[in-house]
Amino acid sequence: MSLLPFLAVAFGIGGLSLLTRGQGRTSATIGIAGLAMATLAAAFIGPDQPLTVADGAIAGSAFARLFLLLGCVTGLLLCLAAGATTWSRGFPGATLIGLGGAGLALGLVDTGTAIAAATAGAGAGILLMLARPVSPRSLVVAARELRALVVAGALGLAAAAAVAGPLAAVRLNPELIGLAYLAFATAVAIRFGAIPFHLWAARVADAAPEIGLPLVMAWCPAAFATVALAWADGAVAPLAQPLSLERGLVLAIGAVTVALGAAAAFVHDDLEHVVGYSIVADAGIVILGLAALDPAAWEPTRTWLLAFVAGKSAFAGWAAALGSTFGTRKLSELRGWARRSPILGIALVAIAVAAVGLPGMAAFGARVSLIDLAVDGPLVTLLVVAALASLAYYGRLLAAGLLAPGAGPVAAAPDAPTRYRDPLTATLLGDAIAAISARRAPVAAGAVLALAAIALAVAGGGLGVREAAASLPPSVGAPAESFSPP
Amino acid sequence: MNLALGLVAVVVVAGGVIATASRDPRAAILGLTLAGVAAPLVADPLPEALPLAARFVGAILGGYLLWVSIRGQPSTRGSRLGWPVEALLAAAAGVAGFGTIGIVFPGLAADVLVGRADVVAPREALAAGFATGALAIGPIFAGRDVLRLGTGLVLAVLAAQLARTGLAGSPSGLEQVITAGLVVSVSGIAATLAVGAVESGSGLEPSAAARPAAGPAASELPPIEPDEDGGFLGRFRPRSAGRRSLPGR
Numbered sequence: 001m002s003l004l005p006f007l008a009v010a011f012g013i014g015g016l017s018l019l020t021r022g023q024g025r026t027s028a029t030i031g032i033a034g035l036a037m038a039t040l041a042a043a044f045i046g047p048d049q050p051l052t053v054a055d056g057a058i059a060g061s062a063f064a065r066l067f068l069l070l071g072c073v074t075g076l077l078l079c080l081a082a083g084a085t086t087w088s089r090g091f092p093g094a095t096l097i098g099l100g101g102a103g104l105a106l107g108l109v110d111t112g113t114a115i116a117a118a119t120a121g122a123g124a125g126i127l128l129m130l131a132r133p134v135s136p137r138s139l140v141v142a143a144r145e146l147r148a149l150v151v152a153g154a155l156g157l158a159a160a161a162a163v164a165g166p167l168a169a170v171r172l173n174p175e176l177i178g179l180a181y182l183a184f185a186t187a188v189a190i191r192f193g194a195i196p197f198h199l200w201a202a203r204v205a206d207a208a209p210e211i212g213l214p215l216v217m218a219w220c221p222a223a224f225a226t227v228a229l230a231w232a233d234g235a236v237a238p239l240a241q242p243l244s245l246e247r248g249l250v251l252a253i254g255a256v257t258v259a260l261g262a263a264a265a266f267v268h269d270d271l272e273h274v275v276g277y278s279i280v281a282d283a284g285i286v287i288l289g290l291a292a293l294d295p296a297a298w299e300p301t302r303t304w305l306l307a308f309v310a311g312k313s314a315f316a317g318w319a320a321a322l323g324s325t326f327g328t329r330k331l332s333e334l335r336g337w338a339r340r341s342p343i344l345g346i347a348l349v350a351i352a353v354a355a356v357g358l359p360g361m362a363a364f365g366a367r368v369s370l371i372d373l374a375v376d377g378p379l380v381t382l383l384v385v386a387a388l389a390s391l392a393y394y395g396r397l398l399a400a401g402l403l404a405p406g407a408g409p410v411a412a413a414p415d416a417p418t419r420y421r422d423p424l425t426a427t428l429l430g431d432a433i434a435a436i437s438a439r440r441a442p443v444a445a446g447a448v449l450a451l452a453a454i455a456l457a458v459a460g461g462g463l464g465v466r467e468a469a470a471s472l473p474p475s476v477g478a479p480a481e482s483f484s485p486p
Numbered sequence: 487m488n489l490a491l492g493l494v495a496v497v498v499v500a501g502g503v504i505a506t507a508s509r510d511p512r513a514a515i516l517g518l519t520l521a522g523v524a525a526p527l528v529a530d531p532l533p534e535a536l537p538l539a540a541r542f543v544g545a546i547l548g549g550y551l552l553w554v555s556i557r558g559q560p561s562t563r564g565s566r567l568g569w570p571v572e573a574l575l576a577a578a579a580g581v582a583g584f585g586t587i588g589i590v591f592p593g594l595a596a597d598v599l600v601g602r603a604d605v606v607a608p609r610e611a612l613a614a615g616f617a618t619g620a621l622a623i624g625p626i627f628a629g630r631d632v633l634r635l636g637t638g639l640v641l642a643v644l645a646a647q648l649a650r651t652g653l654a655g656s657p658s659g660l661e662q663v664i665t666a667g668l669v670v671s672v673s674g675i676a677a678t679l680a681v682g683a684v685e686s687g688s689g690l691e692p693s694a695a696a697r698p699a700a701g702p703a704a705s706e707l708p709p710i711e712p713d714e715d716g717g718f719l720g721r722f723r724p725r726s727a728g729r730r731s732l733p734g735r
Contacts (some may be wrong), residue, residue: 028529056660
C-alpha cells in the first residue's frame, strides 16, 4: 500500500513530463517537481502486507524504499548538475518512469509481472538517446538498446514461467531448470551489457547523455537483476539441482566482465566510455551473485546493487560536470583538471573510495563475499584482484588531473565564473535559477560532491543499506520483512 | 485439445504472419494489432473483462502509435522469404510448441492420455507462443527497418506472454494490465524511432553512419551553438572561445 503513492507520482508526473518534452522548460519544471514529490513518497514506503490488485499483489519493502529514495535523490542531483552544465531533454521524466517501473518490479509478488514492469519502465531511458535533432547514429543505437531490452525481458518471462508454474516442483524436467536459469542470467547479462553482450552498451555510451547513462545502464538493469535474484533464490535454489555447467557459464560471463570491463575503462580516452565500461565492470559482480546460486548471496548481492547504482550515478555526474566545465571529454586534453577544479578532484577521490572500497565497508565486504561464494581456491584471489583493478582507471583519471595543465582547454578555463542576470527571470524562482546560472561550474561540482558523498555513505553501509539488503522480497501470506540478517 | 482456443491461436499466428511478411506498413500494423488483440484470448480460463479490455486497448493503442509514425511511408522491408515460408515456419514452430509440454513436464502427457491428470495450462497457448516467437526472430535480428524491428519486438512480447500462459496458466489481471503497458511502451518507442528515422531523411531504415568510437578531439569539432529551446537553464556555453562540445549534445 505504501508503494502506491510513489507509483502514482512516478507514472503520472513522469508521463506528463515526457508528453511535454517538446516544451523544454515546462517539461523540466514538471519533471523536477515530480522528482521532488517522488522523493517524499519514497521516504514513506515501508514493509507492509501485500495489497491485492486484480488478482496480483504488490507491497513495499525496506529495499524498495532505499532503492527508490536513492534513485530520486540522485536523479534530482543529476538534474542540478545537468541544469548547470548540459541539459538533457526529458531526463527528469524518463528518470521518473524508469524508477516507477523499478518500484513496480520491486513491489510485485509475481516474478513474471515484475519482469514485464521492469522491462516496460526501462523503455523510457531509450528516449534520452533521441534528443533532437535525431542523428541516424543515435537511432541505430536506440534501436539496438530497445532490441536488447525486449529480448532480455522475453527471455526472463519465459524462464520464470517454466520454473514458477504449478507443475514445476513435481514434474519439471531437471535439465530445463538449468536452461531456464541460464536464460534468466543471460537476460541480466544482456541488460547490463556484460561481456560478450557489451558492444551495444559501448554504443549507448556514445548516444546517451552522460547523466542518462546511470538510468539506462545501472538503475533499470539493477531492478531487473533484483527480480532475477529473487527468482533464483525462491524458485531455482530450492529445487536443489547442481547446475554445474550452467553456473560455470554464468560465472565465466561475470568474471570476464569484471576483468575486461575494468581493462576497457582503463584504456579508453573518452570519459563517456570510461564511465560506460566502469558500469559494465561493476555489473560483473552482480552476475557473480547470480552465479553463486546460494541463499548466502542474497544480502551481499543486494548490498552491492545499492552501492553500484549510487556510485555509478556519482561517476556519471562527475564526468558530465568535468566535460562541460572544460569543453572536452577526452582525457588526453584534460591535463591538470583537478588543479583547476579541486571540488571535482575531491569528488573523484570519494567516488573511487566508494567504488573500490576499503576493508570494513559494506560494498567491499559484499564484493569479497560474492567472489568467495562463486568460486574456490586461487580463483578467489584472481577475481578479487580483477575487481580491485578499477583502482587503475580511477588513478589514471586523478593522475591526469594532478599534472600541470598544458596548452589546452583546461589552461584556457577562466579563473572566475561568468555572472549574468536575466531580467526575464527576476522572480523568486527566477532568482534561484539565475543564481545557478551565474555559477554553473561550482553548482555542478557541488552537486557531484553531494552525489559522491551519498555513494560513499551507501558503500560504507550507511543509510540502512545492510537492513534493506537483508530484507526479503514481498510475498503473499508473509510479512515483507520477516527475515533477520545473521 | 480445445478447438476454440486452437482457432484463436491460429488467428494470433495469422496476424503475426501478416505483420512480418507484408511490405505494406499499414497491413503489417493491422496484422500486429490483430495478433495483439487475439493473444490474451488464448487462455483457459479467459481473463476477466477489465484486464481483457486493458489488453485490447494496449494492442490497439500500440498499433495506432505505429500507424501514426509511418504516415507517408509507402513500404516497409517485409519478409524476403515471403508469406508462405513465414507461415510454414510458424506452423512448424507451433507443432513443436504443442508437443513441448511433454518435454518440459515429462510424464504429464501420458498421464493426461490415461486420464490421471489434467493439463493445467492450455497447450494451444504454448503452440501460439512458439509460432509467434519463431516469426519474431527474423525482424528482431535482421530488421534494419525500425517498423519491422518494432513489429518483431511486439511479437516477442506476445510470444513470451503466450508461452508463460502455456507453461504456468492464465496470468493475473494485474499482469494483463502491465503486459498491455509493455506493449504500448515497446510500440511507442518503436514509433518514436520511426518518426526520427523519417525526419532524418533515411526512410524507415536509419543508416549506421558511425561516429568514431572515441569521439573526435575537441579541436576538430565545430563551435557550440546556443540551444534552441533552452532546456532547464539553457545549454551550457563554455566561456572560453576555443572550447568545443561533442556533437549531438
